[in-house]
Amino acid sequence: MGKILIVDDTLFMRTLLKNILFSGGHTIAGEAGDGEEAIAKYKELKPDLVTMDVVMPKMNGIEALKGIKALDPAARVVMCTAVGQEQMVKLAIKTGAKGYIVKPFQAPKVLEEVKNVLAS
Amino acid sequence: MKEVPAKVEHNNTWVVIKLGIGEDRIVLPAPVNKEILFKTVVDVAERKNILIVTAKAESEVVVKILSVEKVLQILKKMILGTCNAYRLMAYFMSPAIRGGVMITGAQWEKGSVVVVHTGIWFVSATKQVCVPVSDVAAIELTKREVQGKPTDVVRIDHLESGEVVSSLVLCPLSTLQVLFNFLKDTTKGMDMKGTELDSVDQQVAMLIYSGMDSHAIENMLNIPHKQLDAIYDKILKLGLAEVVTIRREVQLTAKGVRYISDATKAQTN
Numbered sequence: 308m309g310k311i312l313i314v315d316d317t318l319f320m321r322t323l324l325k326n327i328l329f330s331g332g333h334t335i336a337g338e339a340g341d342g343e344e345a346i347a348k349y350k351e352l353k354p355d356l357v358t359m360d361v362v363m364p365k366m367n368g369i370e371a372l373k374g375i376k377a378l379d380p381a382a383r384v385v386m387c388t389a390v391g392q393e394q395m396v397k398l399a400i401k402t403g404a405k406g407y408i409v410k411p412f413q414a415p416k417v418l419e420e421v422k423n424v425l426a427s
Numbered sequence: 428m429k430e431v432p433a434k435v436e437h438n439n440t441w442v443v444i445k446l447g448i449g450e451d452r453i454v455l456p457a458p459v460n461k462e463i464l465f466k467t468v469v470d471v472a473e474r475k476n477i478l479i480v481t482a483k484a485e486s487e488v489v490v491k492i493l494s495v496e497k498v499l500q501i502l503k504k505m506i507l508g509t510c511n512a513y514r515l516m517a518y519f520m521s522p523a524i525r526g527g528v529m530i531t532g533a534q535w536e537k538g539s540v541v542v543v544h545t546g547i548w549f550v551s552a553t554k555q556v557c558v559p560v561s562d563v564a565a566i567e568l569t570k571r572e573v574q575g576k577p578t579d580v581v582r583i584d585h586l587e588s589g590e591v592v593s594s595l596v597l598c599p600l601s602t603l604q605v606l607f608n609f610l611k612d613t614t615k616g617m618d619m620k621g622t623e624l625d626s627v628d629q630q631v632a633m634l635i636y637s638g639m640d641s642h643a644i645e646n647m648l649n650i651p652h653k654q655l656d657a658i659y660d661k662i663l664k665l666g667l668a669e670v671v672t673i674r675r676e677v678q679l680t681a682k683g684v685r686y687i688s689d690a691t692k693a694q695t696n
Contacts, residue, residue, distance in 0.1 A: 319630055414637050
């Protein structure tokens with residue numbers, strides 16, 4: 308079980324992820340609504356894993372991933388993408404993301420991916 | 428004519444027969460006693476290792492054939508090659524994308540795309556992949572990088588084990604446009620036009636997809652049970668969901684209240 312930082316610009320998606328992760332026995336370290344806040348919260352909270360939305364205002368998920376990786380090269384970041392964003396996923400994996408989950412979320416898939424990444 | 432062992436559904440039971448496969452027909456001997464010309468076949472569907480062939484000559488005939496994969500592969504290839512369907516030669520990649528990510532090692536295959544009543548078949552020398560029309564989520568004419576150049580392709584998104592999978596079709600643009608229009612027409616029953624859901628309804632649908640139960644949805648969206656029930660009615664009516672469980676809320680009768688009162692007393696005494 309891990310301490311997780313949820314990054315998404317919509318409250319609905321954050322709440323949904325929070326519920327799914329809670330049901331899997333994880334702890335929510337914190338939440339961020341954009342890329343800049345994500346980097347600041349990562350520095351402050353040192354979570355075991357970050358779920359990172361790709362499309363966000365101010366700073367997008369890829370830039371935030373780069374920022375977090377610069378702070379901590381071993382950071383475990385799982386990207387949250389929508390169907391049709393395969394190029395984004397490729398780029399994120401190249402940048403150092405450990406995994407991805409596709410919106411709309413399915414609880415078992417989210418928990419499986421988080422478990423795999425935490426075990427890596 | 429080659430003969431292969433198979434089971435065929437006959438009068439609601441499976442019977443073992445020697446299925447005859449000719450150049451233009453299949454022959455089902457006694458007790459079935461049927462002959463099906465490939466050119467009269469209007470639909471081919473596959474459920475696990477059962478091939479469902481629908482032919483229309485003077486009357487409609489549906490035959491369910493159960494056999495080993497190799498036999499079914501031969502049958503599919505022969506039937507799909509000459510059946511009464513929309514067919515075009517094309518390059519295809521199926522599956523190309525799973526869950527939003529390109530499948531490693533996916534390659535363009537030369538073959539044909541065959542559209543029958545219930546499915547879209549991708550047929551090549553080595554494989555036959557069927558996308559049931561009922562599983563098609565979207566059809567889009569889009570661009571894709573092929574040999575370093577942006578090229579027009581038709582992208583078919585479909586559901587497979589609850590995951591969105593995409594297949595791509597590549598052929599000359601004029602043919603592609605015809606295919607796109609044809610597929611759009613074939614799948615228009617799945618069209619979502621007129622399916623107007625407000626934002627709360629959409630959130631409920633998304634939460635259902637995520638595996639949340641009614642109680643969790645009520646809590647997450649902070650909506651009363653009656654409102655959720657009304658939204659359920661709406662999405663059920665639109666065919667977007669189906670009822671899987673009906674839960675009951677109950678309250679204790681006087682007998683029940685007496686029972687728990689006595690039980691509590693017994694515990695405290």
